Amino acid sequence: MFKVESTDWYSQDIETIWLAYTDHARWSEWTSIPKSSLFKEGSEDKNGVGAVRKLGPGGPFSAYEEILAFEPQKRLEYTVYKGPLPFINHRGIVNFSEENGGTRIEWQCPYEAKLRFIGKLMQKITQSVFDSALKGLHGFPFDSIKK
Numbered sequence: 001m002f003k004v005e006s007t008d009w010y011s012q013d014i015e016t017i018w019l020a021y022t023d024h025a026r027w028s029e030w031t032s033i034p035k036s037s038l039f040k041e042g043s044e045d046k047n048g049v050g051a052v053r054k055l056g057p058g059g060p061f062s063a064y065e066e067i068l069a070f071e072p073q074k075r076l077e078y079t080v081y082k083g084p085l086p087f088i089n090h091r092g093i094v095n096f097s098e099e100n101g102g103t104r105i106e107w108q109c110p111y112e113a114k115l116r117f118i119g120k121l122m123q124k125i126t127q128s129v130f131d132s133a134l135k136g137l138h139g140f141p142f143d144s145i146k147k
Contacts, residue, residue, distance in 0.1 A: 002087075002123045005108040006130035009099060012142055017103040018073045018096055019145045020137065024053035030136040032129070035062075042067060053078075060084060065092070086118055087111040105134060 010017050020030070024047055027036035033055045042051035048070035056062035063083030070076055076094045090111040097104050107130055113119035
């Protein structure tokens with residue numbers, strides 16, 4: 001089992017950060033992923049439980065992540081269920097908390113490598129992707145969020 005963890009703090013309030021992070025269609029605006037979309041809407045909230053975000057250029061090169069838990073302004077959990085990624089039993093856990101007048105995100109992801117010998121390499125790559133994504137969120141156009 002491997003695990004990646006990334007944390008960052010934002011000066012914006014927790015509602016704003018939550019709405020930006022959980023707007024699956026807009027992930028390409030703040031991550032290094034070139035294209036993102038809401039492939040399937042969730043049952044109670046369009047970005048909530050049951051929602052599927054599609055990340056990537058399309059075809060066999062896209063990853064599909066299903067939202068498994070959705071506690072507004074507190075916690076989001078998801079799993080990759082389809083895509084070219086070389087891991088299994090993936091579970092992304094993202095916690096949001098108010099801290100020092102802003103918001104802290106703690107993002108972790110335990111997973112198993114499909115091929116054991118690439119586990120450490122995947123851990124380094126995934127760590128870099130998570131760190132870069134959370135840094136990129138600082139540049140999100142927060143004034144475009146409708147509350």
